[in-house]
Amino acid sequence: xxxxxLGELEFxxxxxxxxxxxxxxxxxxxxxxxxxIGRDLSRATIYVTLQRMEEYGLxxxxxxxxxxxxxxxxxxxxxxxxxxxxxxxxxxxxxxxMWEGLAALEESTS
Amino acid sequence: xxxxxLGELEFxxxxxxxxxxxxxxxxxxxxxxxxxIGRDLSRATIYVTLQRMEEYGLxxxxxxxxxxxxxxxxxxxxxxxxxxxxxxxxxxxxxxxMWEGLAALEESTS
DNA sequence: TGTTAACGTTTACAATGTCAACAATGGACG
DNA sequence: CGTCCATTGTTGACATTGTAAACGTTAACA
Numbered sequence: 001x002x003x004x005x006l007g008e009l010e011f012x013x014x015x016x017x018x019x020x021x022x023x024x025x026x027x028x029x030x031x032x033x034x035x036x037i038g039r040d041l042s043r044a045t046i047y048v049t050l051q052r053m054e055e056y057g058l059x060x061x062x063x064x065x066x067x068x069x070x071x072x073x074x075x076x077x078x079x080x081x082x083x084x085x086x087x088x089x090x091x092x093x094x095x096x097x098m099w100e101g102l103a104a105l106e107e108s109t110s
Numbered sequence: 111x112x113x114x115x116l117g118e119l120e121f122x123x124x125x126x127x128x129x130x131x132x133x134x135x136x137x138x139x140x141x142x143x144x145x146x147i148g149r150d151l152s153r154a155t156i157y158v159t160l161q162r163m164e165e166y167g168l169x170x171x172x173x174x175x176x177x178x179x180x181x182x183x184x185x186x187x188x189x190x191x192x193x194x195x196x197x198x199x200x201x202x203x204x205x206x207x208m209w210e211g212l213a214a215l216e217e218s219t220s
Numbered sequence: 221t222g223t224t225a226a227c228g229t230t231t232a233c234a235a236t237g238t239c240a241a242c243a244a245t246g247g248a249c250g
Numbered sequence: 251c252g253t254c255c256a257t258t259g260t261t262g263a264c265a266t267t268g269t270a271a272a273c274g275t276t277a278a279c280a
Contacts, residue, residue, distance in 0.1 A: 005149075007236085007267050008118045015208040018215070026228070037204040039115075045269050047228065052267080063228095072226035073276050085214060092215050094147040095205055098125040104190075105128070105199050117236050117267085137258065155238050157259065162236080173259095182257035183245050 002083070003056050006091045010058075012039070013049050014088050017059065017078050025064075025075040026050070050078060058084030112193070113166050116201045120168075122149070123159050124198050127169065127188050135174075135185040136160070160188060168194030 006014065016032040017024040030046045033039050053059045064075040080088070099105055116124065126142040127134040140156045143149050163169045174185040190198070209215055 005118065005237095008115065008121070009268060011118070011205070012208055015212065018212050019208070027226075033208075036207050039204070041268090042270050043228075044230085044271075048230090048270095049268075051229085072278085073228060073274090075227070080214075089215055092205075092209055094149070095121070095202075097146050098122055098129070098143075099202055102125065102128050104195060105202050115268095119237060135258085151237090152239050153258075154240075154260080158239090158261095159237075161260090182247090183243090183259060185258065 003058070003087065006087050009041075009045070009049055010053060011088065011091050012037075013046065013053070014058065014080060014084055017080050018085075018088070022077075024078045029078075050076075053084065054078075056083075057081060058087065113168070113197065116197050119151075119155070119159055120163060121198065121201050122147075123156065123163070124168065124190060124194055127190050128195075128198070132187075134188045139188075160186075163194065164188075166193075167191060168197065 012033055013029060016029045016036075019032055020028055026043055026046050029050075030041055030043060033041060033046075050059065050061070054061055059078050059080050061076045061078045064077060122143055123139060126139045126146075129142055130138055136153055136156050139160075140151055140153060143151060143156075160169065160171070164171055169188050169190050171186045171188045174187060
């Protein structure tokens with residue numbers, strides 16, 4: 001049975017990959033999520049989520065050539081596949097539809 | 111440690127309660143989610159989620175007087191509390207921020 | 221050669237999502 | 251009355267997703 005919904009974190013990670021385009025690998029994905037919405041997740045969290053999404057066919061990955069300026073391990077770059085994109089669209093539509101017109105969410109008290 | 115994020119379903123249920131206002135109990139909550147976004151969840155799913163959210167202090171509930179037109183068991187009505195509202199606002203802001211400006215999500219291929 | 225920096229992977233567990241099956245309550249109706 | 255039906259809530263159990271500590275890999279550079 002194929003996936004029909006995205007978990008909360010899955011959605012965020014997918015969006016981060018889309019934002020990053022060509023430079024989407026673990027570290028920048030985590031950084032993007034932290035920068036944008038202040039959610040500081042461990043690398044492991046990101047990687048495990050990426051691995052699962054790859055199993056589901058939502059994204060695919062490719063190792064970079066081991067040689068990167070400054071040394072360090074090879075990077076695993078991710079791209080969003082069509083099923084992933086479709087699910088992301090549906091999630092966005094679902095949330096938008098559910099909060100559409102809800103005045104209670106407009107302002108913040110904090 | 112208080113909750114800082116909402117799960118995907120928790121968020122949807124919270125939004126449904128806000129939409130329903132005074133008439134927010136299990137059955138209409140499930141119906142609202144199904145009507146709006148085509149997600150058909152069992153009553154049990156909704157109730158368990160509501161119970162957990164009540165434990166976290168995100169919502170509160172009150173049983174209706176047992177007498178309702180047409181018989182049946184008493185209803186448990188829900189309201190969203192301040193912490194729940196605050197979290198809902200944050201979730202909305204987080205998703206919006208993450209998908210803001212992403213052209214890939216504008217149109218659907220299906 | 222061993223330290224350090226930048227990555228990825230494994231393992232394990234906590235939190236959330238999900239439903240089948242069951243229980244409660246009262247109306248209809250013979 | 252007792253049985254069936256409609257409406258709602260609850261329990262118990264399990265699948266999926268969220269999360270990080272600890273560990274492995276690679277290469278520059280002291």
